[in-house]
Amino acid sequence: xxxxxxxxxxxxxxxxxxxxTHSSSLLPTLETQQQQxxxxxPPPIAIKEVELEQEPKQEQEQEQVQEQVQEQRQLNTPPRxxxxxxxxxxxxxxxxxxxxxxxxxPQPSKIKHGSPFSWDDIVYISNTNxxxxxxxxxxxxxxxxxxxxxxxxxxITINDxxxxxxxxxxxxxxxxxxxxxxxxxxxxxEYPQDLIFHNVDDLKILPNKYPYYFDKNIAHLxxxxxxxxxxxxxxxxxxxxxxxxxxxxxxxxKTLGSRGVTKDQFVWFRNWSSLQSVRSISHIHVIxxxxxxxxxxxxxxxxxxxxxIEEYREILNE
Numbered sequence: 001x002x003x004x005x006x007x008x009x010x011x012x013x014x015x016x017x018x019x020x021t022h023s024s025s026l027l028p029t030l031e032t033q034q035q036q037x038x039x040x041x042p043p044p045i046a047i048k049e050v051e052l053e054q055e056p057k058q059e060q061e062q063e064q065v066q067e068q069v070q071e072q073r074q075l076n077t078p079p080r081x082x083x084x085x086x087x088x089x090x091x092x093x094x095x096x097x098x099x100x101x102x103x104x105x106p107q108p109s110k111i112k113h114g115s116p117f118s119w120d121d122i123v124y125i126s127n128t129n130x131x132x133x134x135x136x137x138x139x140x141x142x143x144x145x146x147x148x149x150x151x152x153x154x155x156i157t158i159n160d161x162x163x164x165x166x167x168x169x170x171x172x173x174x175x176x177x178x179x180x181x182x183x184x185x186x187x188x189x190e191y192p193q194d195l196i197f198h199n200v201d202d203l204k205i206l207p208n209k210y211p212y213y214f215d216k217n218i219a220h221l222x223x224x225x226x227x228x229x230x231x232x233x234x235x236x237x238x239x240x241x242x243x244x245x246x247x248x249x250x251x252x253x254k255t256l257g258s259r260g261v262t263k264d265q266f267v268w269f270r271n272w273s274s275l276q277s278v279r280s281i282s283h284i285h286v287i288x289x290x291x292x293x294x295x296x297x298x299x300x301x302x303x304x305x306x307x308x309i310e311e312y313r314e315i316l317n318e
Contacts, residue, residue: 099111118215140212159280167204174281202226204223231272
């Protein structure tokens with residue numbers, strides 16, 4: 001072998017067997033990269049499964065919080081009575097009342113579960129004017145919603161239905177007081193046409209078609225009036241005045257008392273404006289306990305016993 005060939009062979013051998021040198025500072029980086037490349041990443045399916053498990057749970061918690069907030073708001077809708085000082089949530093719990101939402105109702109419905117309202121409950125609610133506490137049973141509420149659905153499907157307002165099918169009055173029969181009375185009195189015997197519960201033709205008594213949840217020995221009537229029962233101008237919720245209450249008291253004492261119904265057998269109330277489902281036709285609610293059905297039939301036939309001018313003068317101190 002010639003010297004040139006020998007040099008060529010040695011060069012080739014050295015070139016093939018020479019390992020390239022690296023900076024020691026780069027070795028950990030390269031080794032880490034190799035380890036990372038060799039370690040497979042967590043399977044994406046497992047991550048998605050965890051996320052899918054967490055998302056519904058979070059959504060459910062958020063929905064529960066929203067429902068609680070909404071229900072707390074609805075406890076005051078319609079607004080609570082000005083005389084209510086206790087927490088409505090605790091009262092609803094004691095009475096076993098729950099909120100129910102229906103697209104057929106402008107306000108949430110209250111459903112009373114368990115036993116009906118006791119007579120003591122009815123007297124307390126009426127006398128303290130905490131009328132927002134009254135509620136129907138679930139069955140009564142379902143029936144009422146079916147009735148509302150019927151009205152909606154047939155494009156009938158509840159006012160028109162009651163006028164045509166129950167009272168048999170015309171819209172033109174309804175009227176407001178024509179004279180404004182200045183001073184403390186809201187009424188004057190100088191204008192007998194403006195006196196509520198005075199003209200028998202203005203009145204009709206009917207059973208409440210969708211009563212609240214009461215025992216079977218309790219009757220729920222409504223006294224309807226063609227003449228508007230005026231709101232108290234000083235009431236923020238559209239309640240009636242103390243004077244109007246005295247007039248209604250006298251009318252019911254005369255109508256029921258003369259037929260043997262004692263004062264501890266009945267209570268009455270008028271829903272303030274924000275609680276009324278029928279606003280354009282004035283009416284009051286009368287709840288009677290253990291009253292002879294014949295007496296109830298009698299007052300429904302005659303519209304009760306209206307107040308005379310002399311009785312009005314006594315009430316008004318004229």
